[in-house]
Amino acid sequence: MKTYTCDVVVVGAGPGGSMAAKFCAQGGLQTIMIEKKAEIGAPLRCAEGVSKKWLQEVGIEPDPSWIRADMVGAVIRSPSGYTFKLDESKAGSEVGYVLERHLFDKALARDAVKAGSKIMLRTSCTDVIRENGKLVGIKAKCMGEEIEIRSRVIIAADGYESQVGRWAGIETKLALNDIDSCLQYRMVNADIDPDYCEFIIGRSVAPGGYLWIFPKGNGTANVGIGIIGTECNNGEAKTYLDKFIDTDPRFKNSQAVEVMGGFVSTCPGLDCAVDDNIILVGDAARIIDPITGGGICHACRTGMYAGKVLTECAKTGDFSKKALMPYEKMWRDRMEDKLYRNWMAKERLATLDDETIDEVVKLISGSDIKEVNVYNLLRVIKERFPKVVEGFEDLI
Amino acid sequence: MIVDVNKCLHCGGCVGSCPTNAIFLNDFVLEFNNRCNRCGRCVKLCPVHALTLEAKQ
The missing domain is CATH 3.30.9.10 (D-Amino Acid Oxidase, subunit A, domain 2)
Structure with missing residues (x-):
């Protein structure tokens, strides 16, 4: 069996995986990113709508392509x-x-390659490898051939399917x-x-x-x-x-x-997205806006955080859960409150009948909101329909 | 599990929703392993109704 060795193996070449691979490679880590499909960014599984502000935050320059x-x-x-x-x-x-995801994803993969990451297409992870209880890499099928990729740490960027985390013992099951x-x-x-x-x-x-x-x-x-x-x-x-x-x-x-x-x-993220020698990013970590279902910005942020934290960990060679916890803190500090609030709002929205939704839309269209976002909309709704936001008023 | 290959869009939704992690999607083929406990969640969730539970033997 062919065996590859690297510092970091990234499973999945979506936005989260490519950002993670880029920041790992930039930090001097030997990085292999695998993608089970034949083409990065295709076939499409996305509505392709994104907001603009976060692009700068993660260092992506808007590109007409x-x-x-x-x-x-x-x-x-x-x-x-x-x-x-x-x-x-x-x-x-x-x-x-509104993006062209097949080109967006390839652009991010190109940035990962520029930083020094390797890519293996048509390579699907089939399990993790444990030796003496420790995660030491993954098993995969590359163009039908069984291979092993040995690594010091695994980044699970396998999207909604989120199997790598489960193989590693992190529960990603959803209600x-x-x-x-x-x-x-x-x-x-x-x-x-x-x-x-x-x-x-x-x-x-x-x-x-x-x-x-x-x-x-x-x-x-x-x-x-x-x-x-x-x-x-x-x-x-x-x-x-x-x-x-x-x-x-x-x-x-x-x-x-x-x-x-x-x-x-549409949950507010995993209870913990790291364990010894593994980090989950983006959809795989269930880090998605529960109201909009938007995941690209969260995937890019978490991918970047993962790369930065692993770069630090490499200095001491410690990739234990404890050493990876700064990742947990970074994504929670940046997104947890909003994810939780929008999760509560989603739960409530799902129970409203059509008449109430008509009333709510009428109400907000007549209101004078300066900057419209989920937060400000909920504030207006709170005044007229306090029941809608009952239970999470404190977050509004 | 019976997979209607004419309907399945290979979206992987059933894979990520499976409570026992019994479903695999590689090479555009859905496979179920013996961890499947016939809970039927994937059958309900499939956006195009491509899955059917086999009658119990």
Whole structure:
């Protein structure tokens, strides 16, 4: 069996993996990043909408090659058609770009390579290797051939599937209400506003989740749906999405050119995303905004934190759980409060009936919010519908 | 587990949702190992209804 040796093996070449690989390699660590697919960034499993502010935070320079559309704002639509339109002056950090993920992911992988990381495509992790109780690497299949990659530490960036962590003994199991089952079509020739991302909420449209329309220029859009796990029984995601597209006049002359599935977790992150010789980043660590299902910025941040912490650890050669705990502190300090607050808001939103959602959207569209973000929206809702935010008022 | 290969989109949602980590997605093929306890969660969650529980033998 062929054996490779390195300091860090990164499982998964999505944004989290590539950022981690980049910062590890920059820190002088011998880094191998593996990707089970034949192409980084494809097939797509993403709605491709991101906000803008965080890019600078993680050192990514916006590049026209992977920005498909620059959004002017966003529209939130209630089941009865009440809308709340926010433009860029109000929308703050909540709107931004619609990406070309297959190019974005490759750009981040290129940065990892520039920093010195190796990449192995068509290489899927099949288990971790333990010797005398200690994690010493992974087993993988590379182009069908069984291999071992021996490393001092593993970065699990395997996305929603999050199997590497479980093999290593970190529980990543989700409660049914913290799972969203999603389906998306790439629609063409649609009669949509090219400048606004649209979010449609309500039980009759997308139980416990939402339906999105993210424009990609020239009448093309990602049109998708996420449905809370507790409401799924029988392919509901497809049923609800098809019903919407069949009845919305904007898609009368539109057809799908691509269909994709994908899941997101909607919990506030793992209890602990590190253990001896392993770090989980991004979706694999269940670090996703529970309201929007947005994970790219969280994956990039956690990937960067992982790389920085491992660079420090390499100085002493200590990759124990205790030595990796600064990673835990970094992501929690930066994101935990917001993740927890949005998780509570998600839990509550999932219980609201359509009439209440209509009222809430009417309320916020009549309010004078200077900068619209989930936080400020919840503050307005708190005044009129205190029951909606009961239990987590302190975070608002 | 019966996988309808004509419907499965290889999204990996069932893999990440499985409480016993019994599902594997490699080379665009879904595989179930003997840790599967027939809880049916994957069947319910699949966005395109590509999974069906086999009748118990």
